[in-house]
Amino acid sequence: MQQLSPGGVSYGEWEHGTWNVQPWHQGDSLYDLWHPHRAEEGSSEPDLGEAFSCAEAVAALHTTGWAHGDIQPAHLIIGEKGTALIDLALAHGGDIPTAYDFRYRGCLVHYESPEISRSVLDDGTATPTMEADVYALGASLFISATGLRHVAYPDDASRKDQRQAIADGPHRPVNVPGVLGKVIEAMLSHDPADRPTSHEVCRELSGGR
Template identity: 60%
Template sequence: MPGPPTDLPTVVLDALTPTSQRLVVNRRGSTVWEVESPGGHYAVKLGHPIEATPDWPAQPWTALAPAREGAVLHSLGRDDVTYGEWEYGTWNIQPWRAGPDLYVLWEPRRRHTPPLDPHISITPSCIDALADLHAKGWAHGDVQPAHFITGPDRVHLIDLALAQGGNIPAQYDFPYRGCLVHYEAPEISRSVLTTGQAEATPEADVYALGASLLISATGWRAVEYPDDAPRPVQREAVANGNRRPVKAPGELGELIDAMLSHDPKDRPTLQEAGKALS
């Protein structure tokens, strides 16, 4: 395939009969569309394989990710999600979640020098959204600020394509090989470096939430490495615990430091984190 799709596939157009559509994410291996139709307001995700380049190996799993997420959401009891296959991979259709993500929400306070204390009132809602997923037996595996959508009534935790905890149809499943390294726990990075894959866990999700809160509050990622470092170099820095000397302002800082503990056993549970803020 020469590149990402420039339009929605026929199977999606037939399912939704859009009145408007807008491409909102276009990245290696996937696109996300905002679609309005007579039946409602939807997010449509399309996956396609990534071809090998001189700098990157081929990534066939990206073609399967939308259907895998659909299967996870069905396992969680979501009957408002559909998924299937198209010419180059898989797709899913799910309700559109309106609102800024966590990083965008805190951006105005981050711009001040020094940064202002973030409105921590949203943090318990992020904790609750992740805790609800864990209570159902799943680890998210890809916690990052962009995946907490702060809607008018609640925080939505999105993008569950990498979640682990239940049965996935074999034709759509693939091994967990870590996530965006900025939010990867040391034990995940170490396992990926050693074996090529890892196991998503609640403890790693807690670390990722701490890293998400830190970068959203300060603009700085938790671990120090060159911005253009290759992914293995990034993971070595994470595995070795090369923390930046940066602290989130206000009472949130102490909690984030605990969530970023190198040893998973030293991190607070989400229940403990919620109590610390109450």
């Protein structure tokens, strides 16, 4: 058994192929935790502290030189001991033995960035990046706060059509109030170079501290 940084991921091989084991974190997903804000009678704004904790978890991973590659609300677990970013199966950044280094063919499409969707459409594969992680975090915050995917397409759209809609843009209007809405708007910039870094997102959500 070997261990892969970050996150205490252990991996190895058995008779049926490869395996990996990751730590268990107790808590609620971002999407479940923010359910009250999506209710028709809901009026309170999502908690900036909870949004900050999610951004902080992503920034901590980025500090190690890794991109997650599959950020979505279900992978942001908020509990009594803080917020954990789980499921590092598609993480990219450090040295990975060839036997465990599988081609990245995108993630859950609802949270893909335009450049990832475009690359998968064109080449069938892509490379996870920190900029794409920021976009995915913005899309995760948006759907958790509003119940809407960041880009509109039919519920029965194929993955190809979903990716085409994301690659072509634009995203839905960000109708989340306050600081959070402004930050999400910046995170969903179509051009990766125009997005804030995960650390800049943390600063904005923490009031510049």
